[in-house]
Amino acid sequence: MPDHRDRCATALHAHHLVARRVTARGTQHHVGREAVLVADGGEFGQWAQACVSAPTRLINGPGGSIGSAVPFAIAAKLARPQATVVAMLGDGTFGFHMAEYDTAVRARLPFVGVVGNDQCWNAEHQIQLRAYGAARAHGCELLPTRYDRVAAALGGHGEQRTTRAELEPALERAAVCGLPACVNVAIERLAAPAVHA
Numbered sequence: 001m002p003d004h005r006d007r008c009a010t011a012l013h014a015h016h017l018v019a020r021r022v023t024a025r026g027t028q029h030h031v032g033r034e035a036v037l038v039a040d041g042g043e044f045g046q047w048a049q050a051c052v053s054a055p056t057r058l059i060n061g062p063g064g065s066i067g068s069a070v071p072f073a074i075a076a077k078l079a080r081p082q083a084t085v086v087a088m089l090g091d092g093t094f095g096f097h098m099a100e101y102d103t104a105v106r107a108r109l110p111f112v113g114v115v116g117n118d119q120c121w122n123a124e125h126q127i128q129l130r131a132y133g134a135a136r137a138h139g140c141e142l143l144p145t146r147y148d149r150v151a152a153a154l155g156g157h158g159e160q161r162t163t164r165a166e167l168e169p170a171l172e173r174a175a176v177c178g179l180p181a182c183v184n185v186a187i188e189r190l191a192a193p194a195v196h197a
């Protein structure tokens with residue numbers, strides 16, 4: 001299992017992807033208008049919010065409703081066809097609206113989905129650990145599901161990645177493939193970053 005640096009690396013590589021695509025477009029003016037980050041889900045979404053900046057961000061805040069990342073990414077691409085749209089979401093969160101990859105394929109609206117796959121509803125798991133301890137944590141396990149294959153089966157692009165070295169090229173391929181993409185990234189279960197004033 002990759003360590004916590006992979007979770008940061010996932011977020012930061014997505015950041016670089018957004019930044020590079022935007023930079024390639026030339027002007028700072030465009031930088032202000034043409035990249036969209038969607039961050040959704042529990043702990044992984046919080047890492048994305050903390051680590052990744054973009055000219056436009058659609059986030060669910062510190063404790064909002066989860067699940068809307070794929071529909072949000074589709075809407076963002078529809079609204080801004082020239083933009084690189086990157087959606088970072090947890091594996092549990094992916095399950096809410098994964099069939100919308102079908103919509104994205106039919107509507108020809110490509111985006112890069114990055115699933116932080118810790119095989120867990122980790123935000124709930126972390127609450128249980130804090131409140132009750134590991135011995136009483138239960139009901140949050142998920143499976144090592146190949147969400148990348150879900151995207152591929154629906155006509156999109158899918159890749160499973162387990163190491164940092166694989167990640168950036170996979171994100172690049174996802175960004176240029178012209179299809180709704182899902183890069184399914186194995187990560188460690190880690191609590192969201194905390195900021196103390």
Ligand SMILES: Cc1ncc(C[n+]2csc(CCOP(=O)(O)OP(=O)(O)O)c2C)c(N)n1
Pocket residue numbers: 040041042043044045063064065066067089090091092093094116118120121122123124
């Ligand atoms: C619609 C909705 N259902 C449930 C929740 C409660 N909730 C918040 S984070 C979370 C777990 C998300 O798990 P996952 O997407 O796998 O991300 P992880 O925490 O593992 O990084 C849940 C169930 C919520 N905020 N909104």
